[in-house]
Amino acid sequence: MPQTSLSSALFTLAQSYRVTVREAINANELGLNALHVRCLHIIAETQHCTANDIVTKTGRDKAQIARLVKELIKLELVSKCADENDKRCLILSFTDQGNALFSRLEVAEQEVDAKLCHGLTDQQVRDFIAIATTMIENINHNTP
Amino acid sequence: MPQTSLSSALFTLAQSYRVTVREAINANELGLNALHVRCLHIIAETQHCTANDIVTKTGRDKAQIARLVKELIKLELVSKCADENDKRCLILSFTDQGNALFSRLEVAEQEVDAKLCHGLTDQQVRDFIAIATTMIENINHNTP
DNA sequence: AGCGTATAGTTGACTATATCAACTATTGGG
DNA sequence: CCCAATAGTTGATATAGTCAACTATACGCT
Numbered sequence A, B: 001m002p003q004t005s006l007s008s009a010l011f012t013l014a015q016s017y018r019v020t021v022r023e024a025i026n027a028n029e030l031g032l033n034a035l036h037v038r039c040l041h042i043i044a045e046t047q048h049c050t051a052n053d054i055v056t057k058t059g060r061d062k063a064q065i066a067r068l069v070k071e072l073i074k075l076e077l078v079s080k081c082a083d084e085n086d087k088r089c090l091i092l093s094f095t096d097q098g099n100a101l102f103s104r105l106e107v108a109e110q111e112v113d114a115k116l117c118h119g120l121t122d123q124q125v126r127d128f129i130a131i132a133t134t135m136i137e138n139i140n141h142n143t144p
Numbered sequence C: 001a002g003c004g005t006a007t008a009g010t011t012g013a014c015t016a017t018a019t020c021a022a023c024t025a026t027t028g029g030g
Numbered sequence D: 001c002c003c004a005a006t007a008g009t010t011g012a013t014a015t016a017g018t019c020a021a022c023t024a025t026a027c028g029c030t
Helices: A006-027 A034-045 A053-058 A062-074 A095-115 A122-140 B006-027 B034-045 B053-057 B062-074 B097-118 B121-143
Strands: A078-082 A088-092 B078-082 B092-093
Touching: A006 A062, A006 B006, A006 B097, A006 B121, A034 A053, A034 A062, A034 A088, A034 A095, A034 B006, A034 B053, A053 A062, A053 A088, A088 A095, A095 B006, A095 B121, A122 B006, A122 B097, B006 B034, B006 B078, B006 B097, B034 B053, B034 B062, B034 B092, B034 B097, B034 B121, B053 B062, B053 B092, B053 B097, B062 B078, B092 B097
Parallel strands: none
Antiparallel strands: A078 A088, B078 B092
8 A cells, every 4th residue: 555645644644643542551550542642741741731831832721621621631630830920820740640640641652653664764753753843833834 | 743663654644645635525515424435446446336345445344334324325426226137236436426526536635645645755655655554554464 | 046145335333632702710900 | 990912611513533233145055
């Protein structure tokens, strides 16, 4: 089944990726979906991360993110607490459980990544990410 | 907003792509979504294309495809007719309207692709597709 | 021929994702 | 002090994706 066009390659890849991540995550019985995972990553890598940070970094609807975060809180992976200076901002941070789970998650992700990149050189993967990043910027910026 | 990991690059790109295609398509008031478009492509490029061909090529649920095809037929873009030799198979083909729309669609797609690939060389795009294809194969095949 | 099994497609019920608009609470600037 | 802007929440609704049961045809077999 050769992939010819850019769009179909992209589409197929995104779909397959979603399915695989979900399998990996369900297999690990973490009870999270791919977007939960992205949120956790963003929370992990962002200093005093707010819901709005997640919105801008993912490009999703803020309603969707609000509900997602609510779930993470319900699962006791994440806690929120109002910013001292600006009480509108609710800073998100990991609980102990959240930290523990995130470690496990990184392992699971590395497995998915390794599977995905099987047979590819590091350089190819780097190039791929670089090109994807350029495409993302093209889409986001150039709106003539 | 630098994209570091493979997964976040993929995810963001897929999301952005979906949004952009949808905008392009809505802008052209074709009333179709990205998956409709993929179906049309597959129908266009497949000799006596059946619903099942679309299922295998897209990896989606056959129920979803069935409904999608039904919509395309309702829109009078596509017609189906039983195969002479195997009456279970319903061959899908474009109507005149379908052909006309597909042409317009290709133009719209080229614009999206051009926007996406702005600043990239042909070689880079080819490499990108090739790597994406490898990744897709990795995901589909290696299930140890 | 008649039987079982595989395949193509359809449908219903359901779950998950995504989007829009209205709303509250706070903030900072005039 | 008032107002526009910002962060977040919620309800309603739309879109997409999944699962299982079902029909109809086809194929292989003894």
